[in-house]
Amino acid sequence: MIAISHRRSEQFGLSPDSRPDFTPASGTDLSYLVEQNRLLYSHAVPAMETLYQQIANTHNMVLLTDAQGVIVHSLGDADFLEKANRVALTAGVAWSEESKGTNAIGTAITERVPTTIHADQHFLSANHFLTCSAAPITDHRGNVVGVLDVSGDRRSFHKHTMALVRMSALMIENQLFAATFENAITLHFHTRPEFIGTLMEGIASFSPGGRFLAANRNGLFQLGLSYPALQAHTFSSLFGLPVSALYDHYRTAAPGLLDLCMHNGVRVRGRAELRLTNGVHVLTGAFDDATQMAPIAQPPAKASARRLSGLRYLNTGDPQLEQVIDKVNRVLGRDVPIMIMGETGTGKELLAQAIHNDSPRAQGPFVAVNCASIPETLIESELFGYEDGAFTGARKKGAVGKILQANGGTLFLDEIGDMPYPLQARLLRVLQERMVTPLGSGKSIPVNVEVICATNHNLRRRIAEGLFREDLYYRLNGLVVKLPPLRERTDLETVVRKILSAETETGGTHTISDGVLRLFKRHKWPGNFRQLTNLLRTAMIMAGDEEEIGLRHMPDDFLDDIAETPEAAPASAPAAQQMIASGANLEEMELAAILKSLEANGGNVSATARALGVSRNTIYRKLPHLKTSP
Numbered sequence: 001m002i003a004i005s006h007r008r009s010e011q012f013g014l015s016p017d018s019r020p021d022f023t024p025a026s027g028t029d030l031s032y033l034v035e036q037n038r039l040l041y042s043h044a045v046p047a048m049e050t051l052y053q054q055i056a057n058t059h060n061m062v063l064l065t066d067a068q069g070v071i072v073h074s075l076g077d078a079d080f081l082e083k084a085n086r087v088a089l090t091a092g093v094a095w096s097e098e099s100k101g102t103n104a105i106g107t108a109i110t111e112r113v114p115t116t117i118h119a120d121q122h123f124l125s126a127n128h129f130l131t132c133s134a135a136p137i138t139d140h141r142g143n144v145v146g147v148l149d150v151s152g153d154r155r156s157f158h159k160h161t162m163a164l165v166r167m168s169a170l171m172i173e174n175q176l177f178a179a180t181f182e183n184a185i186t187l188h189f190h191t192r193p194e195f196i197g198t199l200m201e202g203i204a205s206f207s208p209g210g211r212f213l214a215a216n217r218n219g220l221f222q223l224g225l226s227y228p229a230l231q232a233h234t235f236s237s238l239f240g241l242p243v244s245a246l247y248d249h250y251r252t253a254a255p256g257l258l259d260l261c262m263h264n265g266v267r268v269r270g271r272a273e274l275r276l277t278n279g280v281h282v283l284t285g286a287f288d289d290a291t292q293m294a295p296i297a298q299p300p301a302k303a304s305a306r307r308l309s310g311l312r313y314l315n316t317g318d319p320q321l322e323q324v325i326d327k328v329n330r331v332l333g334r335d336v337p338i339m340i341m342g343e344t345g346t347g348k349e350l351l352a353q354a355i356h357n358d359s360p361r362a363q364g365p366f367v368a369v370n371c372a373s374i375p376e377t378l379i380e381s382e383l384f385g386y387e388d389g390a391f392t393g394a395r396k397k398g399a400v401g402k403i404l405q406a407n408g409g410t411l412f413l414d415e416i417g418d419m420p421y422p423l424q425a426r427l428l429r430v431l432q433e434r435m436v437t438p439l440g441s442g443k444s445i446p447v448n449v450e451v452i453c454a455t456n457h458n459l460r461r462r463i464a465e466g467l468f469r470e471d472l473y474y475r476l477n478g479l480v481v482k483l484p485p486l487r488e489r490t491d492l493e494t495v496v497r498k499i500l501s502a503e504t505e506t507g508g509t510h511t512i513s514d515g516v517l518r519l520f521k522r523h524k525w526p527g528n529f530r531q532l533t534n535l536l537r538t539a540m541i542m543a544g545d546e547e548e549i550g551l552r553h554m555p556d557d558f559l560d561d562i563a564e565t566p567e568a569a570p571a572s573a574p575a576a577q578q579m580i581a582s583g584a585n586l587e588e589m590e591l592a593a594i595l596k597s598l599e600a601n602g603g604n605v606s607a608t609a610r611a612l613g614v615s616r617n618t619i620y621r622k623l624p625h626l627k628t629s630p
C-alpha cells in the first residue's frame, strides 16, 4: 500500500524534497470550513478531547480533517506543537496525498481504511520525524466525511495508538448516525447481549412502518450486506418478523431484550426505541400509515452532510464515466428525469443511488424497483400498493406501494423496458398527475417523486415492436446517459483497489499481483462490476492471510474463460515476445503456455505434461480446477 501511495505521490508531481505549501487558511476561510463541517465538528470535538486525555504528555496531537484532508481542528502537546507547526499540522492546511504525498490522513482517505504512516514511510522527507495513525470517519452510507488522526514525534510511536484512534472514530460515527435519523425505529443489536450499548453494537434504523433506512458500520457487518443491498429490505425481511411484533413486545409489562433471528440464520439480541422529532419514546403503537413514513424536514445542521457527494466517489478516473457524472451534475435537482443505459452490472443502480445522494432530495427515501424481477402479476400492487382486501391473498391491512414509499425522494425503476405494457399507462398517469391510486381504492394520494430509470434494452426498438409506450419513453428520457462496460474502462486498477478495500472489514487490505491485473485487463467481463466484485470476494477468501492475490487464488470459471480468450494464448515465439514486451511475468507466461498446450492436446493433461516436459502434478498445481473438471 505504501509503495503504491508513493507512486501516486510522484504522479502528483511531488518529490521527496518538495517544500509544499504550508500556508493555513485565513480566519474567514477557517470559520467557513468549520461551518461546512458543523455536524462532524460538533460530534468529533468531545471524542477528540477524551482521546487527547489518554495520550497527553506523549508528544502527540489529535487532528480532525474534513473529507478532503483539510485540518478542521487540532489539540496538541505544547512541546510538540512548535515542531508540528513547522510542518503545518494546523487548522486550514490540507493533508491530502495530492498536497503532502503519502501520509496517514491523505492515504486513509484514498484507501478508505485506517492507516499508520511511520517516519520514512512519509513521502516528503520533511515529514520523516512524524508517526501518524489515521482512521476515516464514514457516514451511514459509507461515504468518508472526515478523518481522525493522532500524529506525533516518531520516537513516541506506540502500537496501541491505532486502536485508540479507530475506537474514537467509531464513537464519532455512531454519534453522527444517531443524529441523522428521527421519526425512526432504532434497533441496537449484537449476538452477545453484553455488547449492546457498547461501541461494538450494531445499530440499524427503520421507518416506523419497518422500511430499512440505515445501519452503522458494525450493523452492516453483522447483517452481512452492503448499504445499497439493504435498501430493498425491511425489518421483516431482515429479521423474519413483522415490525408490529416490536410494538407488541414493548407493550408487555416488563419487556426484556428482543430475541431476533437474522436473514442469514444468526441469532441476535436487541433493544429497540422509537425516536420522534420531539424526543425518544419507547415503542408503543403501530405506525403503518404512509404519512408517518414521510421523511422529516431537514434541520440546517445536516446541510454539510447532504453536500457530501455520492457521485464523486464513483469517479475513479475513467473519461467516459467522468462525462456521465458531469452531465448528471448539471441536471441535479432540476426535475429532469434521468435514464441510465448500460449492460448488466455496470453500476446503474449505484449511479442512481449516488444521484439521489447528491440531489436536494438526499434526506428523502431512495426506493429501487426492478421491473424484470417482480412477477408481472405482482408488479402493479408492488408499485401502486393496495387497500384492505383488494384481492385474494392480499395482506389484511393493505400495503403501501413503492411509489408512495418513495414520496419526497427518488424512485428508481430498473429494467423499465420490462414493465408490462398495460401498467406503462398507469405509471405515465402517476408521473403526469403526481397522484397515485392504490389498488381497490377510490382515493388518489398526492405523491412527489423524482424518477430515475434504467434499462439495457434498446427502448426505441421495443417501441417499434409495440412493447413500450412512446409517450412514457418521452416522459422518462430527459437526460440519457450510458455507463461504459468494464472492458472499456481505463480505471480498472483503481476500481479493483477500491473494491478490495471496501470488501475488507478488518483494516488490512489485499493487493493484487501484476499478472492477475493484466489478465483482468484482457478479460471481457460480461457480468461487469457484479462479476468483478464476486470474483474478488472469492479470491480474497482463497488468499486468506496472504496479502497478495495471485493467479492461484482465481476461481476456475475465470481461468476457463481466460483460456478461451484468444489473446491469452502465447505459444508462438512472436506471441511470447509480445508478452514479454507487454511486461508479463513468469507466472502469467507459464499459465498461458499451459493453457495453449492443453488446447492443442484436446484438454489431455498427460499429453500436455509430456509436451511441456513437466509432471502432471505440476500442471494440476498450476491449474487446480483441472482435477475437478469432468
Ligand SMILES: Nc1ncnc2c1ncn2[C@@H]1O[C@H](COP(=O)(O)OP(=O)(O)OP(=O)(O)O)[C@@H](O)[C@H]1O
Pocket (backbone or CB within 6 Å): 228, 314, 342, 343, 344, 345, 346, 347, 348, 349, 350, 351, 414, 456, 495, 498, 499, 529, 530, 533
Ligand atoms: N463503480 C463501482 N465500484 C464498485 N462496485 C460497483 C461499482 N458499480 C457497481 N458496483 C457493484 O456491482 C454490482 C452491480 O451494480 P448495480 O446493481 O448498480 O448494476 P446494474 O447496472 O444496476 O445491474 P443490473 O442491470 O443487472 O440491474 C453491485 O454489487 C455494485 O455494488
